[in-house]
Amino acid sequence: MASPTTSNISKNDFEEVLSPPPPDMISKRSYQTLSFPTFSAQLAEEIRNNQYDKQNNPTGVVNLAISVNQLMEDEVLARLNKENTLTLTSQHQYYNDTSGLPELRKAVANFLTRHHKPSEAISPENLVVMNGLTACLDALSHTLCDPGDVVITPTPVYGRIFTNFYDRAGATVVPLPCQEMENFALKEEDLKSLIKQYLDDGQRVRVFVLLHPHNPLGHVYSTEQLRNIMKICAQYKIHIVIDEIYAFSIHDRSTHFNSVLGMESLPDPQRTHVLWGFSKDFSIPGFRIGVIHSTNPWVLSCLRTLSHYHSSPPLTQHAAASLLSDVEWCDDFYVPTNKNKLAAAYKKACEYLEASGVKVHKTVAGIFLWVNMQAFLDECNEENEMALFMMFLKGGVCLLPGKKLYCAHPGWYRIVFSVKENVLEEGVDVDKMS
Secondary structure (H helix, E strand, O other): OOOOOOOOOOOOOOOOOOOOOOOOOOOHHHHHHHOOOOHHHHHHHHHHHHEOEOOOEOOOEEEOOOOOOOOOHHHHHHHHOOOOOOOOOHHHHOOOOOOOOHHHHHHHHHHHHHHHOOOOOOOHHHEEEEOOHHHHHHHHHHHHOOOOOEEEEEEOOOOHHHHHHHOOOOOEEEEEEOOHHHOOOOOHHHHHHHHHHHHHOOOOEEEEEEEOOOOOOOOOOOHHHHHHHHHHHHHOOOEEEEEOOOOOOEOOOOOOOOOHHHOOOOOOHHHEEEEEEOOOOOOOHHHOOEEEEOOOHHHHHHHHHHHHHOOOOHHHHHHHHHHHHOHHHHHHHHHHHHHHHHHHHHHHHHHHHHHOOOEEEOOOEOOEEEEEOHHHOOOOOHHHHHHHHHHHHHOOEEOEEHHHHOOOOOOEEEEEOOOOHHHHHHHOOHHHHO
């Protein structure tokens, strides 16, 4: 790839902030929301109506920024359109349990038990269903945090972790920077030091959030490391929220995913909460279905109350339950086929980019690459990182800059590889990217 210049390019032409409203027009909470816009949402709005399509819009923007898995699109649609999976019945016309249809909670409990193999089967009574993991995190932030409480998460990280805990709960989200020179490893001693720092300042550290598998790093943490992290959190009575939304998107065939749900003798089970959803692993983000697992009766009770604001439509819940309950299709066909397709797409994307001189961080899970483009910056800083991002965008390729994932080291980008093959080839084309 030829080295592009990053001078005289606007950093973020599409990021617009509304002018302040007249006095007393909206609540103080609304001011807080408006002061913290979500970059990915603004980015999606910018390119939604101009996405690349080989036949219908060949000059559109190739979207490699938004985290969706298109590799199993046809297979999922075929199963959803089979028999009565999406057939409307009288059951779907009326009020249902907002915390999740019993049918779905049972299907999810059975599915997770089959795959994570806990010593005791997962109970549907420990599951709360909401309209996506964003809703789940928002509800957990309300349940666990008071305004000003400290939430810690390793960075770089999926940007909405900050939004979801700050926006309505008012928690202070603090990054735990993982260092480039250490392969972005999560260091337990750094976590303990950061907790002590805030406690010594008189602040309450309330939650530690860990993405496992990690977004954007693609790491899977060992059982030993997970247990050590949990012990640290238990020592300081900190809730730990484990986001496992990519649990079934392991593309490295030698890697076994060790879910927290399969671990025995958790250090503090009452403060351990696990999330999973259908958006990534089952390629149906439009269904808006996320699940929280907790054994804490007070947390579960609060979440069930909050589910009145976050419920998923019964019809889509029924369809999702049908996918999981069809064990032959789900376990024998879908899960392994998805992993094989992810592995092939990951390999191809790495080959394309490395041939162009881009350094690719090795990952084992997820649907994205974490890539180093520092060699293509005139000077390695955040301004030039955003300038290169805008250059790609104006050239018709949309990536996600590391700055928007709270990366401490400029020059890193996230690239989604789980798109259709012709889209991937167009997006990582050497001439187009340079």
